[in-house]
Amino acid sequence: MALAQFHIYTPQEFQQYLVNTVFSRSIKMIQNHHTWEPNYSSLSPSQGEMYWLESMRSYHIHNNGWSDIAQNLTTFPSGNIGLCRPINITPAGIFGANSGAICIENLGNFDAGHDQMTLPHKDTIVFLNAILCMKFDLKPVKEQVVYHHWFDRSGKRFPESVVNNNQVGNQQKTCPGTAFFGNNTITSAEANFFPLIASRIKQLDETSISQIASMIVNTDVLNVRSGPGTSYPILRTITQDTQVAVYTTTNQWSKISNTADEWVFSSYLS
Ligand SMILES: [Zn+2]
Known part of the structure; x- marks a missing residue:
């Protein structure tokens, strides 16, 4: 199989890519x-971000014996995001x-006493976790947003107390670092990392709500349902040429109220 085609995106460009792409996995x-x-300290102006993606890929193929670069995404101190192994392909x-x-x-090396995460990097890590949660309908909770350190070498989760009491020891790497948003425990993620992701999601939700599209009903009678699907009850109907505001869309359904669950099939709007 051909090797992954790398792309370096700004956070906003990556968000566009994510919103506009349908994934099968x-x-x-x-x-x-x-x-x-x-x-x-590895980074230097003469070797761009693409150089380090290629360098990691080469290491993963030649030293680890993997088929391609391990990760789907890489974040950089600049705040940029590298698309690596395609999102449709399971990572290593x-x-x-x-x-x-x-x-x-x-x-970076986010073990205590090593790299001081830059502000743009920090913002991007929070932003990236937030937009991935939104795209894949996940929440910033310990079951769904995880640190490598929380799993033993067979892929089983350590008991929470083992992680939180720093008893993992050399049974696992410290990854993503003993100073990653505080440290690498579950307690720390819940106190220092997840709330940042949650508030970013809220902020992004509010931004999208303020970006209202005005649409016109293009069918004789349009059913307004209590959810995005024909299995939801019909609340009322609206007639042709009625103007509606669309607050958000999901899977071909448009939400036409900012305060209530009122959805219509998007094809009947133009
Ligand atoms: Zn790791």
């Missing part, structure tokens, strides 16, 4: 890692826990 979990090496992120997962490698 079902995603149930977002893995967060740090690369450890390369780290911030956490041995035994890759099925249904998307793997983010955050470039």
